[in-house]
Amino acid sequence: xxxxxxxxxxxxxxxxxxxxxxxxxxxxxxxxxxxxxxxxxxxxxxxxxxxxxxxxxxxxxxxxxxxxxxxxxxxxxxxxxxxxxxxxxxxxxxxxxxxxxxxxxxxxxxxxxxxxxxxxxxxxxxxxxxxxxxxxxxxxxxxxxxxx
Amino acid sequence: xxxxxxxxxxxxxxxxxxxxxxxxxxxxxxxxxxxxxxxxxxxxxxxxxxxxxxxxxxxxxxxxxxxxxxxxxxxxxxxxxxxxxxxxxxxxxxxxxxxxxxxxxxxxxxxxxxxxxxxxxxxxxxxxxxxxxxxxxxxxxxxxxxxxxxxxxxxxxxxxxxxxxxxxxxxxxxxxxxxxxxxxxxxxxxxxxxxxxxxxxxxxxxxxxxxxxxxxxxxxxxxxxxxxxxxxxxxxxxxxxxxxxxxxxxxxxxxxxxxxxxxxxxxxxxxxxxxxxxxxxxxxxxxxxxxxxxxxxxxxxxxxxxxxxxxxxxxxxxxxxxxxxxxxxxxxxxxxxxxxxxxxxxxxxxxxxxxxxxxxxxxxxxxxxxxxxxxxxxxxxxxxxxxxxxxxxxxxxxxxxxxxxxxxxxxxxxxxxxxxxxxxxxxxxxxxxxxxxxxxxxxxxxxxxxxxxxxxxxxxxxxxxxxxxxxxxxxxxxxxxxxxxxxxxxxxxxxxxxxxxxxxxxxxxxxxxxxxxxxxxxxxxxxxxxxxxxxxxxxxxxxxxxxxxxxxxxxxxxxxxxxxxxxxxxxxxxxxxxxxxxxxxxxxxxxxxxxxxxxxxxxxxxxxxxxxxxxxxxxxxxxxxxxxxxxxxxxxxxxxxxxxxxxxxxxxxx
Numbered sequence: 145x146x147x148x149x150x151x152x153x154x155x156x157x158x159x160x161x162x163x164x165x166x167x168x169x170x171x172x173x174x175x176x177x178x179x180x181x182x183x184x185x186x187x188x189x190x191x192x193x194x195x196x197x198x199x200x201x202x203x204x205x206x207x208x209x210x211x212x213x214x215x216x217x218x219x220x221x222x223x224x225x226x227x228x229x230x231x232x233x234x235x236x237x238x239x240x241x242x243x244x245x246x247x248x249x250x251x252x253x254x255x256x257x258x259x260x261x262x263x264x265x266x267x268x269x270x271x272x273x274x275x276x277x278x279x280x281x282x283x284x285x286x287x288x289x290x291x292x
Numbered sequence: 293x294x295x296x297x298x299x300x301x302x303x304x305x306x307x308x309x310x311x312x313x314x315x316x317x318x319x320x321x322x323x324x325x326x327x328x329x330x331x332x333x334x335x336x337x338x339x340x341x342x343x344x345x346x347x348x349x350x351x352x353x354x355x356x357x358x359x360x361x362x363x364x365x366x367x368x369x370x371x372x373x374x375x376x377x378x379x380x381x382x383x384x385x386x387x388x389x390x391x392x393x394x395x396x397x398x399x400x401x402x403x404x405x406x407x408x409x410x411x412x413x414x415x416x417x418x419x420x421x422x423x424x425x426x427x428x429x430x431x432x433x434x435x436x437x438x439x440x441x442x443x444x445x446x447x448x449x450x451x452x453x454x455x456x457x458x459x460x461x462x463x464x465x466x467x468x469x470x471x472x473x474x475x476x477x478x479x480x481x482x483x484x485x486x487x488x489x490x491x492x493x494x495x496x497x498x499x500x501x502x503x504x505x506x507x508x509x510x511x512x513x514x515x516x517x518x519x520x521x522x523x524x525x526x527x528x529x530x531x532x533x534x535x536x537x538x539x540x541x542x543x544x545x546x547x548x549x550x551x552x553x554x555x556x557x558x559x560x561x562x563x564x565x566x567x568x569x570x571x572x573x574x575x576x577x578x579x580x581x582x583x584x585x586x587x588x589x590x591x592x593x594x595x596x597x598x599x600x601x602x603x604x605x606x607x608x609x610x611x612x613x614x615x616x617x618x619x620x621x622x623x624x625x626x627x628x629x630x631x632x633x634x635x636x637x638x639x640x641x642x643x644x645x646x647x648x649x650x651x652x653x654x655x656x657x658x659x660x661x662x663x664x665x666x667x668x669x670x671x672x673x674x675x676x677x678x679x680x681x682x683x684x685x686x687x688x689x690x691x692x693x694x695x696x697x698x699x700x701x702x703x704x705x706x707x708x709x710x711x712x713x714x715x716x717x718x719x720x721x722x723x724x725x726x727x728x729x730x731x732x733x734x735x736x737x738x739x740x741x742x743x744x745x746x747x748x749x750x751x752x753x754x755x756x757x758x759x760x761x762x763x764x765x766x767x768x769x770x771x772x773x774x775x776x777x778x779x780x781x782x783x784x785x786x787x788x789x790x791x792x793x794x795x796x797x798x799x800x801x802x803x804x805x806x807x808x809x810x811x812x813x814x815x816x817x818x819x820x821x822x823x824x825x826x827x828x829x830x831x832x833x834x835x836x837x838x839x840x841x842x843x844x845x846x847x848x849x850x851x852x853x854x855x856x857x858x859x860x861x862x863x864x865x866x867x868x869x870x871x872x873x874x875x876x877x878x879x880x881x882x883x884x885x886x887x888x889x890x891x892x893x894x895x896x897x898x899x900x901x902x903x904x905x906x907x908x909x910x911x912x913x914x915x916x917x918x919x920x921x922x923x924x925x926x927x928x929x930x931x932x933x934x935x936x937x938x939x940x941x942x943x944x945x946x
Binding site: 154158161162165168169171172173175176177178179180193198210212213215233234235236238239249279 | 346638641648652655656659660663673674675676677678680681684685688689805806807865866867883885886888894896899
């Protein structure tokens with residue numbers, strides 16, 4: 145093999161390698177993007193039915209109930225306009241509290257119940273998860289336009 | 293008075309940084325020795341003044357001076373003394389001050405350990421570091437003055453974030469910043485070489501030890517961060533692919549590529565332009581990481597946009613540093629001559645492949661980290677990219693790099709023979725694959741990920757041993773091998789050790805969340821856990837419910853764990869403090885969830901059995917030791933003067 149051919153071969157292999165990596169990245173990216181929806185959007189049917197997504201808002205006051213097994217929790221997440229029932233099995237984060245902001249990741253189940261696999265509440269008492277803040281903001285805007 | 297003094301000396305430091313950043317560069321350009329000679333005293337003076345400013349801020353924290361806004365927001369009268377010292381860098385302003393302090397430290401180190409370098413090189417390197425310092429000091433003084441007063445003074449502080457009140461956090465930020473900022477030295481060397489046009493093997497030899505030390509600090513900092521997250525966040529994980537973690541991991545990947553590429557440039561004079569580009573990239577990513585974590589852009593893109601002064605300054609600074617250095621690169625780099633030729637199967641080629649893989653990995657992390665921010669900034673909806681993406685990309689991309697880690701150090705420079713290599717390594721390959729296939733079968737049945745992990749760790753371990761054996765045939769005794777070689781082998785072994793730990797803990801950990809009343813038993817991984825209730829106790833700045841969990845095996849009590857649930861007085865923030873019984877082979881980890889009844893007799897409890905998790909950090913520690921060892925190789929100290937000529941003579945070295 146001439147050295148020019150070798151060089152071409154090396155470049156070809158390099159390009160092919162990068163192509164494989166790019167394909168891998170984009171494929172994983174497609175599959176693993178998690179979109180965010182507010183309760184209002186979920187009620188309006190905008191959220192995907194068979195794919196995980198995130199919801200955010202406030203944990204409605206007096207809505208947290210525990211199943212007798214002690215580890216399954218049910219609560220309502222609200223953006224002040226609409227609410228979504230959520231169920232989660234496991235230990236809640238330290239800052240999960242009624243009336244405070246929360247973000248949950250999971251899928252929609254039977255009867256509009258959101259089956260959370262992960263509940264996030266960030267580590268600062270006064271800090272609102274950005275997604276939750278956005279959901280509240282959107283709901284308030286929507287109500288403002290309605291009342292006009 | 294003290295805060296005003298701090299503010300004042302910070303201004304003096306900025307003036308000195310201006311002198312340090314401008315005059316020596318002019319001097320180097322014109323060959324003016326007097327101006328060049330300003331570099332060292334200006335840099336050392338600047339360091340002294342920044343250190344005084346830093347001491348002033350620490351003093352304000354120690355004396356609970358709540359008339360300083362920064363102290364009022366980040367400290368608390370009941371906060372233990374050691375955390376008041378660390379609270380100094382807990383805030384945005386304080387952490388930037390720490391950054392400048394570290395930069396001053398590195399610059400001073402360069403000014404002291406550069407006696408053997410040409411004067412114009414030293415002037416340029418210190419000058420460039422001065423310019424970086426000017427940027428940071430101006431940012432501090434204009435937008436983020438750590439000494440701003442609060443009128444009227446607060447009665448008490450709002451306390452430091454309880455998560456940071458852990459001794460892992462005492463050393464993690466300084467180590468991480470030592471690494472981040474250390475890449476500024478490599479950056480300054482690269483810029484100096486671009487300006488002077490003298491980009492040769494000697495240049496690579498000068499920047500190599502600095503880069504390796506910075507890399508070792510960064511490795512240590514990241515490992516400490518991971519260890520802290522594991523102990524403190526209560527979730528039992530050691531890496532979350534969180535943007536703050538990625539921010540430190542990207543410069544590490546680029547820095548790892550850089551130290552390997554520098555080896556080629558030093559030994560063979562090849563890859564010059566590429567090495568310079570990597571030095572620019574590593575430091576740019578350090579800057580990006582600092583700002584990502586410290587500007588608040590991660591918690592909300594909009595908060596960042598509503599503080600236009602800070603946001604604009606940061607973007608402008610990044611644009612100047614990255615844009616400016618790339619422009620200089622585009623202008624100068626094409627003039628650089630390439631080094632000696634090599635074939636596709638040579639150590640150069642392996643290192644090139646290693647670089648490509650590391651940068652591809654870095655790119656995939658960058659994409660996953662910045663894409664959600666970009667979408668949000670453009671108002672295109674909120675998305676998140678979680679661990680599944682990073683795991684799906686990172687593991688397959690890094691696997692070839694680990695394979696090459698075995699072959700690369702054994703391949704000869706310029707060109708090697710593939711059949712020879714196969715003959716040298718066939719047993720190692722066979723044993724590694726056999727280990728990878730059989731070990732999972734003895735544990736929990738076939739598992740492709742475990743096979744991949746075990747094969748690669750065994751492969752690296754065996755090839756490192758083969759490397760030692762082959763070298764010993766020539767040099768006779770282990771002690772005769774150069775420290776550079778030892779360092780490389782130890783770092784590679786550390787990687788193998790860490791990969792083995794990761795593989796074991798990722799595939800064989802066990803976990804349960806369970807409801808436990810006082811006296812309840814539960815078992816996991818052969819251990820029996822008995823919950824003995826909780827007691828209320830006061831802490832220095834918190835109240836705590838302290839749980840007692842007795843752990844026994846086959847009826848014999850082994851140890852007692854005390855996981856805690858704390859409520860911090862100032863913020864009212866609850867905190868889970870897990871208790872861990874570690875040993876060389878496994879961790880037993882117990883964390884309290886929340887009380888499930890009124891009188892706190894029943895709790896949600898989370899229990900983990902984490903096999904071999906400590907190998908991960910021990911492996912990282914070995915990498916750190918390897919880094920320092922390689923940087924202390926004696927050829928960096930004695931051979932510098934002689935090495936102005938192309939380093940072909942050293943081609944057969946480590």
